[in-house]
Amino acid sequence: MTELTTHQHDGDLAVFLIGARVNRLWRPDGWLPAFAAMGPMLAELWKDPSSGFLHARTVIDGDLRGVTVIQYWRSAEDIYRYANAEDHSHRPAWLAFYRRAKKVPGAVTIWHETYSVPAGGHESLYGDAPKPIGLARATGSIPARRRGRTARERIRSQVRPEN
Structure with missing residues (x-):
């Protein structure tokens, strides 16, 4: 029998996707610093709960670039607070990226997407996840049985804040 589990979180959350894609392989001076900046961030x-x-x-993108x-x-507010904090790694890295991009335009694509997901707007299912x-x-x-058999039941089982 497959063991089915789901995530434990009931409240709001945010999902943030951030990526980089090399456009000009021959210009590592334009893209390598962007990739290197992510690790320290x-x-x-x-280290900071x-x-x-x-x-x-x-994850590595399908085109390997x-x-x-x-x-x-x-x-999402936590993401914005971190991104704009002058005493954290992101803001200086972002400013350095803009300076470098002027010197090596088009060498790298940097992108992000932010999804603010309210309580009751997320569900998950994992089968036999070790x-x-x-x-x-x-x-x-x-x-998963604590929340429901189907995706619809798991979404409905979440605690929603009163309006």
């Missing part, structure tokens, strides 16, 4: 976030950062994983980091956060993955890795996992 993630290390900083892993108060930032609102919950978890991240990195880019990466995407999938991040889970407590809220360890938590995805949102369950960020928030913990519970047996």
